Amino acid sequence: MFYATVSEIARRIADAYGICMCIEIPVGTPCIILNTPKELRETEIIEFAKKLIQNISSNQKLRTQAYIGSCYKGFYGICQSFEEAKIALNYRNVIVYDDIIYYQNIKNTNMPIIYSTDVQVKFENNIRSGNLSEALKILDTIYQTNFSQRTIAPEIASCLMSSIYVSLMRCAESIDAEIYKYVCEKSELLTNGNIHDCYLSLKDICEVICNKINMQKESRKAELKRKIELIIEEYITSPNLDQTFIAGKIGITPSYFSCLFKELFNVGMSEYISKRRCSLAANYLKESV
Structure with missing residues (x-):
């Protein structure tokens, strides 16, 4: 039923357009291939994609993205365009807020992650000391440095998120078994959702760990204060x-x-x-x- 709806929407607005693209929706990834007798301008492709996204979003109440390959002539050209659109689709977890991801714009993505040993040690030390504000500042800087002004490959982005997650696991392990188990149970965040959602989840984990540490600190302080009072009284x-x-x-x-x-x-x-x-x-x- 859903695919029939998408097909009908595409048919109604696609009379003058022809392009191969992938449209991502939570229940599947339909591929829409449209042929046209005339060569398309880029503005026409964008116009079509925006109309299609708007119609699907309003009819199905879903957040939708389009992934567009280059425009080629002939059957084999359509196949090549489709492969390019699939490559663009792979970047959906990295390029989160764009309605349209163009294959042509995906360039120089095999850059290394920026998460040096010094930054890692500083981040972990702040977590272990319960200094949430400083830890979140470091995490924000890591995210901004790696994602704000450049696009890195999804696999590399996942490696960065995994590295930060492992840092949090090390910190949790040094606290107690309960908090370590909690962090381990959050491992699915590395595979579900986009990179930005993963980043927000990592911030939540930081807060949970730091709150636990600070609670333990207060408890230990109270115990130590009472011990000193008893020594003085004695x-x-x-x-x-x-x-x-x-x-x-x-x-x-x-x-x-x-x-x-x-x-x-x-x-x-x-x-x-x-x-x-x-x-x-x-x-x-x-x-x-």
Whole structure:
């Protein structure tokens, strides 16, 4: 039924045109071959393609693209045009927003992906630290660099998306089994949809991983803060209670402990201990009166 509808639409608007093209729709890829006694101008081909896309989209409520080969005379010319249209169709996942993809415009596509080791390491480090904003900036730059001002072959584009996905898998594996399983289950995004949709899905995965890391950070901070509070309470009267003593108890260097304490308690350690001792002394005094 669908093919009959497409054929009828094509028949109604194709009387004066002739060209071989592929029209992509979610349920199939019909090939429309039209013959004409006269040579077509490029403007006529474009006009026909736009009319056909508009009619199919409005009648079937589908997002439609046309893929056009060169215009040749004779039967073998039509076959060659058809092969070119199929090549243009292969770029549907890379050239997403154009209604018409011309075989003639697909040139110099075998360029390497731009995803250097330095960029990869920086991207993964930001993910592992839970720095979502910086990670997304890097991902945006990778996408813009590779796709905004050039067209690369679909296979190369898929390699780039796979490389980024593998980076996210490595990060997820270093967190816990649950988040790693989640990322593994998203592997279908590499084969379904277009490159832009894949890129958006990768951004979603970045957010999930970073949120998980930051939740774990907050949980670990709360646990560590409570541990420090208990140590101080236990040794509050000891003359040895200082930065080095507590740092040794929790297994970190004194210099790092100083910064960590201020981050957790929003006050310096000496001031905190002094206030706790004053509070304790005041309570003792009140009880002794």
